[in-house]
Amino acid sequence: MSLEYLMxxxxxxxxxxxxxxxxLDQMEQNSYDLVLLDITMPDLDGYHVCQTxxxxxxxxxxxxxxxxxxxxxxxxxKGMSLxxxxxxxxxxxxxxLSNRILEILEV
Amino acid sequence: MIILITGMYLGILFFIAQWGKNxxxxxxxxxxxxxxxxxxxxxxxxWTFYGSIGRxxxxxxxxxxxxLGPILFLPVWWTVMRKIIRISKxxxxxxxxxxxxxxxxxxxxxxxxxxxxxxxxxxxxxxxQIKAISSSANVLLNDATATPIDIDLASTxxxxxxxxxxxxxxxxxxxxxxxxxxTIAFESSVKVIAAFIGGAIIVYTHxxxxxxxxxxxxxxxxxxxxxxxxxxxxxLMLIISGFAFxxxxxxxxxxxxxxxxxxxxxxAVWLVPLFLLLMNxxxxxxxxxxxxRLPAGSNPDYYFLDLALNSSPVMAGLVFLGGLAASTxxxxxxxxxxxxxxSSSMIMPLFIDNRWGRKESITPVISQRxxxxxxxxxxxxxxxxxxxKESLVSIGMISFIGIAQLAPGFLAALYxxxxxxxxxxxxxxxxxxxxxTAFGVPQWLGSRSDELFLFNLFEQWSPLANISFISLGLNAxxxxxxxxxxxxxxxxxxxxxxxxxxxxxxxxxxxNSNITSGKITYERLxxxxxxxxxxxxxxxxxxxxxxxxRIKPKPFDPVPAHLVSYAERLLTQMMGPATxxxxxxxxxxSETIDQFDIxxxxxxxxxxxxxxxxxxxxxxxxxxxxxxxxxxxxQLHSMGKLKDDFLxxxxxxxxxxxxxxxxxxxxxxxxxxMPKEIRDQFLDATIGECIRLTALISNVLDIEKFESGNQQxxxxxxxxxxxxxxxxxxxxxxxxxxxISIEIDGPExxxxxxxxxxxxxxxxxxxxxxxxxxDRTVKVCFKEDAKNWLIHVIDDGPxxxxxxxxxxxxxxxxxxxQTVKKRIGTGLGLAISExxxxxxxxxxxxxxxxxxGNTTFTFTMSKYGN
Numbered sequence: 001m002s003l004e005y006l007m008x009x010x011x012x013x014x015x016x017x018x019x020x021x022x023x024l025d026q027m028e029q030n031s032y033d034l035v036l037l038d039i040t041m042p043d044l045d046g047y048h049v050c051q052t053x054x055x056x057x058x059x060x061x062x063x064x065x066x067x068x069x070x071x072x073x074x075x076x077x078k079g080m081s082l083x084x085x086x087x088x089x090x091x092x093x094x095x096x097l098s099n100r101i102l103e104i105l106e107v
Numbered sequence: 108m109i110i111l112i113t114g115m116y117l118g119i120l121f122f123i124a125q126w127g128k129n130x131x132x133x134x135x136x137x138x139x140x141x142x143x144x145x146x147x148x149x150x151x152x153x154w155t156f157y158g159s160i161g162r163x164x165x166x167x168x169x170x171x172x173x174x175l176g177p178i179l180f181l182p183v184w185w186t187v188m189r190k191i192i193r194i195s196k197x198x199x200x201x202x203x204x205x206x207x208x209x210x211x212x213x214x215x216x217x218x219x220x221x222x223x224x225x226x227x228x229x230x231x232x233x234x235x236q237i238k239a240i241s242s243s244a245n246v247l248l249n250d251a252t253a254t255p256i257d258i259d260l261a262s263t264x265x266x267x268x269x270x271x272x273x274x275x276x277x278x279x280x281x282x283x284x285x286x287x288x289x290t291i292a293f294e295s296s297v298k299v300i301a302a303f304i305g306g307a308i309i310v311y312t313h314x315x316x317x318x319x320x321x322x323x324x325x326x327x328x329x330x331x332x333x334x335x336x337x338x339x340x341x342x343l344m345l346i347i348s349g350f351a352f353x354x355x356x357x358x359x360x361x362x363x364x365x366x367x368x369x370x371x372x373x374x375a376v377w378l379v380p381l382f383l384l385l386m387n388x389x390x391x392x393x394x395x396x397x398x399x400r401l402p403a404g405s406n407p408d409y410y411f412l413d414l415a416l417n418s419s420p421v422m423a424g425l426v427f428l429g430g431l432a433a434s435t436x437x438x439x440x441x442x443x444x445x446x447x448x449x450s451s452s453m454i455m456p457l458f459i460d461n462r463w464g465r466k467e468s469i470t471p472v473i474s475q476r477x478x479x480x481x482x483x484x485x486x487x488x489x490x491x492x493x494x495x496k497e498s499l500v501s502i503g504m505i506s507f508i509g510i511a512q513l514a515p516g517f518l519a520a521l522y523x524x525x526x527x528x529x530x531x532x533x534x535x536x537x538x539x540x541x542x543x544t545a546f547g548v549p550q551w552l553g554s555r556s557d558e559l560f561l562f563n564l565f566e567q568w569s570p571l572a573n574i575s576f577i578s579l580g581l582n583a584x585x586x587x588x589x590x591x592x593x594x595x596x597x598x599x600x601x602x603x604x605x606x607x608x609x610x611x612x613x614x615x616x617x618x619n620s621n622i623t624s625g626k627i628t629y630e631r632l633x634x635x636x637x638x639x640x641x642x643x644x645x646x647x648x649x650x651x652x653x654x655x656x657r658i659k660p661k662p663f664d665p666v667p668a669h670l671v672s673y674a675e676r677l678l679t680q681m682m683g684p685a686t687x688x689x690x691x692x693x694x695x696x697s698e699t700i701d702q703f704d705i706x707x708x709x710x711x712x713x714x715x716x717x718x719x720x721x722x723x724x725x726x727x728x729x730x731x732x733x734x735x736x737x738x739x740x741x742q743l744h745s746m747g748k749l750k751d752d753f754l755x756x757x758x759x760x761x762x763x764x765x766x767x768x769x770x771x772x773x774x775x776x777x778x779x780x781m782p783k784e785i786r787d788q789f790l791d792a793t794i795g796e797c798i799r800l801t802a803l804i805s806n807v808l809d810i811e812k813f814e815s816g817n818q819q820x821x822x823x824x825x826x827x828x829x830x831x832x833x834x835x836x837x838x839x840x841x842x843x844x845x846x847i848s849i850e851i852d853g854p855e856x857x858x859x860x861x862x863x864x865x866x867x868x869x870x871x872x873x874x875x876x877x878x879x880x881x882d883r884t885v886k887v888c889f890k891e892d893a894k895n896w897l898i899h900v901i902d903d904g905p906x907x908x909x910x911x912x913x914x915x916x917x918x919x920x921x922x923x924x925q926t927v928k929k930r931i932g933t934g935l936g937l938a939i940s941e942x943x944x945x946x947x948x949x950x951x952x953x954x955x956x957x958x959x960g961n962t963t964f965t966f967t968m969s970k971y972g973n
Contacts, residue, residue, distance in 0.1 A: 001792060002770040005785060009778060040759070069762035090766035094773035 002094075003036070010098055012105075020044025024052060032062055033105055037084075039068040039075070047082060054083040063104050067092070109244050110258060112424065116431055117265045120290050124273045127289025128282050135285050139367045140374035145292035146361035147375055148299070148382045150177065150352065152437035153239035154503045155386055156298060156430045161408030163394035170390065172341050173503075174383045176348030184352070185376050190521055191353075192366050194609050199680035203359040204448040207513065208685045210520035210606050211528035212599035215685040218452035220532065221513065224539050225356055226485070228509030229445055233482070234490035235502050236434035237263055243430045246412045247423055259490065266438050267483045274443030275475040287439070288365055294436035299385050301429020305422060306389025309414050310396070317392045324395045343572045344504070350514040351507045356444035357437060442486070446478030451683030454478060459682075459690045471639060471681040505546045508575050512538035515583040519590070524603040526586065527595040534586030541578040545570075604709065612709065627695050630662035632674055635694045639681050648677055753918060757807055764796035764803070806935045810918065813942035820862040820946055827857040827898065827968065830867055831887060838874050847881045849874075853889025857896055859968040865943045866968075869951075872936040873900040873964050880904035880962070895949070895967040906962040907953060915953060916941045940966075 007014045015030060017023035020041050027035075035053065039046035046066060053059045066079040066087040079087045085104055088097060127135060135142055155174075162170035177184075191206070200206050204225065208218040241259040273286045314320050352358055366372075397410030405413060412430070415422040454474040469477075515534055519526035595603070605612060636645050652673060653660055660666075666674075671691075678687035771789040775781060781789075831851065842849050877885045881902035888899040907915060918938045944951040944966050955963035 002767065002774055002789060005778075005781075005789075006770070006774055069759050069766065071762075090762050091769045092766065094770050094777065 006094055006098055007101070010102060012101075020046070020049045023049055027053070027059060027062075031058075034063040034065060034085075034101060036065050036067050036101075039066060039070050039079070047078065050079070050082045050084055065101065065104070067097075109247055109427075110261065112428070113240075113244070113258060113262055113431065114265075116428060117262065117269070117435070120269060120294070120435070121272075123293050124269070124286035124290045126286075128273075128286035131289055132282070132285055135289060136367075140371040141378070142288050142292045143361075143366060143371040144375040144378035144382070145295040146288050146365050147358070147379050148295040149291055149357050149361050149436050149440050150355070150379075151295075151298065151383065151386050151433060153236050153430055153434040156302060156433040157239060157243070157408045157411060158503065159387060159390045160394045160397065160410050161406070163390050164398050164407035164410060168391070169341060169344065171387070172344030173348045174387055176345040177352035178380045178383065179345065180349040180352060181376055181380060185372055187353070187521065188362065188372055189369055190606075190609055192363050192369060192372075194606055195363050197605075197609065198684065199676040200684065201364050201680055202444055202447050202451070202683070203354060203356055203513070203517075204452060205679070205683045206359070206363075207516055207520060207531070208452075208683060209679075210602050211516070211526075211531050212596055212602065213684040213688045214528040214532070215452065215456065215689060217528055217532055217535075218448075218683060218685040220535055220539070222448045222452045224509065224512060224535070225445055225448060226482075227543070228506045229356060229441060230482075230485050230489050231502050232506040233438060233441060233486035236437050237486060237490045239430060239434045242406075243409065243412055243427055246409045247416065247427055260487070262435070263438075263483060263487050266435060266442075267479065270439055270442050270446070270479050270483075271476055274439060274446070274479065275472055284365060287443075288361075291361065291436050291440060294432040295382070297432035298429045298436075299382055301425050301432070303385045303388055305415065305425050305429060306393055306411070308422060309411075309418055310389055310392045313400075313414055313418055314392070314396055320392045320395050320399070323399055327399060339572050340569050343575055347504075347507050347511045347575060350511045354510050354513050354517060355441075356448070357440040360440050360444045438486075442479060442482045445482050446475050448683075449478035449481055450474040451686055455682040455686045456689060459686060459693060470641075472641075474682070504571060508546065508571070508578070509539075509542050511575070511579060512542055512582055515579065515586050519586065520606055522607065523590075524600075524607045525590050526603070527590045527593040527599060529593045529595075530586040530588070530590030533589045534582040534584070537585050538578045538582030541574065541581065545574040545578070608709070613712075627666050627671060628663050629660040629666055631694065632666050632671070633660075635690070636674055636677060639678060639690070644677075649674065756918070757803075760803055761800065764800045768793050768796045768800075803935075806939060809939055810935060810942065813939070813946065820865065822860050822862055825859055825861045825863050825866065827859060827861075827866070827870075827896065828853065828855065828889065830863060831870055834867060834871055834874070838871070838878065841875070842878045842885065845878065845881075846883070847878055848884050849878075850884065850886040852886065854891075857889050857898075859896060859970065861947055861968060862943075866947075869940040869943050869966065870898075870900075872940045873966075876900075876936065877902035877904075877962075877964070880906075891970065895969050897965055897967055899954070899963050899965045901955075901961045901963045903961050906956045906958050912953065912956065916951075944968075 004014050004016060015026050015032065017026050021043055023035070023037075024044075026032075035049075037046045037049055044052075046068065050064045050066070053062055053064055060083075063085040064083065066084050067090065068075070068079075068087070069090040071089045076087045076089075086100060088100065159170040159173075194200070194209075195206060198209050200209050204218055204221040207221055208214060211217050237259050240262050244258045269290075273283060273290065275283075310317055310320065353362075362375075393411055393414065394407070397405070397407060397414060400417075401410060401413050412423065412426050415426040450471065454469075454477055455471060458469055458474075512535060515538075516526070516531040519531070633645070633649070636649060640648075649670075652658075652670065658667075658670075675687055675691050678690055681687070682690070771793045775786060775789055828851075835849070835851075839849060874885070874887070877900050881904045884903050886899075886901040888901065890897045890899065916937045918935055941951050947968060949967040949969065951964070951966035953963070954965040955961055
């Protein structure tokens with residue numbers, strides 16, 4: 001909820017999904033520039049979603065940013081190796097998050 | 108006529124021997140036990156057949172001692188025999204002299220002394236048998252003009268020929284042995300049939316049966332014959348006969364050398380006494396009958412024959428044949444045995460020692476034949492030249508006492524490791540000397556035993572008893588004394604150990620006790636063996652041994668120690684242990700052939716075995732411990748991993764609420780123009796997350812306390828229905844929101860002993876889970892069995908997926924099916940519930956899980972407290 005508010009206040013359009021499959025459904029319906037992806041989710045985990053996106057002919061250029069409490073070096077490396085643009089660890093500073101996302105989207 | 112019968116009978120013997128050697132081999136193998144036992148019955152000679160009756164007629168039941176002695180010894184005989192047989196087989200010993208020599212350091216002087224003793228003692232005994240043949244023939248002919256020399260010379264020569272063929276290669280040729288065994292068994296059958304059936308016929312036809320004879324004897328004043336005349340003599344005869352049963356050369360041949368398998372002994376143990384019983388069955392009646400019926404002055408030794416003559420010629424013929432069988436069997440076996448001794452200790456050494464400077468040697472077979480010639484010549488000369496006034500039994504007894512001189516040395520050989528060759532030599536010499544002066548010499552000179560010059564130490568005993576006791580006593584004493592102060596060679600000590608312990612030592616021990624230097628080569632060893640053994644024998648034995656041990660004998664390679672031992676054994680069976688050793692040392696003069704101390708080897712082997720078992724035990728224990736250690740390690744590992752996982756998961760779980768709290772508060776700080784509703788929403792959410800966080804932390808602490816056993820329950824009497832009632836309101840509220848109804852069912856009061864706060868936790872956990880997953884209804888049922896309450900929490904939802912079931916009660920496990928609702932709870936609920944219920948000594952489980960039906964969680968609480 002707070003994330004939604006944060007993004008909206010920065011002038012971004014936000015879509016929310018509560019699970020990996022829901023996220024992929026939403027991607028099919030709309031096109032997005034950036035996906036903020038939790039890892040620990042019911043059914044498909046974040047890694048799988050990222051892989052699917054990055055292997056998709058159309059979506060592969062969408063930015064994927066992991067947002068997760070999994071903070072081990074190996075988790076971060078795994079995420080990055082799957083083609084993510086960034087990996088942000090929870091808990092995070094809202095300022096840092098919003099700055100980073102804007103940065104990515106400007107590029 | 109008589110000559111014809113005799114000739115025919117002896118001819119039959121040849122046939123039987125041939126049969127035994129060839130066609131009958133299979134039959135002999137199959138019935139080896141019976142043949143073996145019958146062979147041992149060669150013990151009963153003309154002495155038994157005729158002499159017993161003679162003795163009984165004059166001295167009453169004295170004669171029995173000679174048969175009771177062996178019978179009494181039989182229980183011992185069986186165990187002792189096993190030892191003797193095993194030793195003889197292991198060391199290839201073929202005569203009594205071999206046996207004694209082998210034990211006492213393979214001393215040649217002992218071999219010689221033993222042989223001389225045996226010759227002196229047995230020659231009269233042999234002559235006695237020849238005499239029996241001629242005397243019995245005489246009785247039949249009833250005519251003193253027919254010179255006895257004809258019959259006995261003829262039979263002697265025939266027997267000599269028989270022995271030449273069947274009695275020489277005996278020692279090392281199993282086929283020959285079969286021939287001899289067959290013959291002796293046959294002869295034993297003949298004599299026992301003649302004795303028993305012949306006796307029966309005479310007693311029942313000539314008289315009116317045994318009772319009639321006894322009655323008549325009593326009236327005639329002969330009843331004293333129904334008792335033992337002299338008990339001291341009797342005891343003496345018992346003991347000496349017992350010894351003789353082992354020590355007579357013919358007995359050793361038939362009982363030890365002819366033995367094929369140890370289990371044949373079992374048959375002999377009962378068959379031999381039975382045989383002796385049958386042989387002696389009619390002795391007393393016939394003796395008495397003879398006294399009653401026959402003219403005074405008849406030779407009581409031949410009562411049997413006389414009475415038979417009076418009966419019918421057929422009977423006479425039968426009895427005569429019986430006596431013939433008894434005599435000839437003794438002559439054949441005994442002569443072969445004695446000849447073998449003469450060959451080994453007197454003839455072969457002459458050639459081996461190269462005393463005459465001869466390069467060639469005679470073969471052992473020829474040597475044995477020469478020995479046979481000597482024996483027969485001596486026996487016949489003795490018979491012909493020395494007029495015997497003695498009864499058969501007396502001559503026999505003297506022989507027995509002579510042979511008995513070997514008893515101390517023999518017994519010590521088996522049971523007293525400290526006996527040494529010097530001791531035995533000394534003891535034997537003294538005993539022999541005494542015997543010689545008291546009996547031997549006078550006997551050879553032809554005087555009667557009561558004319559002997561001797562010293563009667565014990566007045567109440569007979570001269571025989573005196574001399575026996577004194578000679579044997581001194582023999583034993585001197586042997587013991589000198590043995591104790593003597594220090595024997597290593598060879599002697601080793602042999603002593605082997606003889607004593609044969610039943611427990613493994614063959615490899617004495618196989619490998621030889622130490623040989625490298626100069627004994629295959630070429631030289633084979634040359635040595637070929638000189639004394641027939642070619643076929645060498646291939647059958649030595650070459651076969653090569654094959655078995657996978658040895659490729661290169662002529663100039665050194666021979667391993669165990670082969671040298673084997674070669675020595677091969678030589679031993681041809682010429683006795685003393686001469687074999689001399690031959691071996693003569694050939695390899697400069698080489699050392701020495702012995703390890705067998706006691707050392709045995710000790711080492713035993714120690715090695717003990718070490719091995721100890722080692723194995725330790726290794727097993729080590730393996731077990733290692734297994735346990737590995738398991739413990741794994742457990743520790745997995746526990747460590749669990750703890751890591753737990754820690755990781757907990758911290759992970761903590762981050763989620765913290766993330767939300769931080770984000771929300773940051774936003775509230777940074778966004779000045781945040782609408783009030785949003786702000787309020789955020790604040791509520793933050794508070795909610797804080798509550799969640801607190802719940803999580805308490806749960807984790809709870810779990811930790813339960814796991815480490817630090818949880819204390821405060822128990823009180825609790826009504827579970829009441830407990831349920833206290834939380835029902837809150838739960839109902841939640842349930843209504845979801846459109847779910849809750850039912851309760853069960854008795855009014857559900858009393859148990861519990862920690863109320865904790866049980867409440869459990870019920871809340873189960874109930875909230877049920878509400879979360881139910882379709883429409885949730886039911887709580889209180890049931891009971893004999894000891895416990897069963898509390899069922901039932902929902903009609905889809906249930907737990909199969910792969911989740913085993914992990915249900917594990918920490919942090921949460922169902923994947925949370926798509927519909929936001930993740931609530933910490934994943935620790937069921938785990939904590941399980942801990943609480945277990946602490947109450949109850950059980951909790953998923954008892955029903957069908958998608959179409961209901962999902963039921965059940966926990967138990969004891970009814971009346973723990």
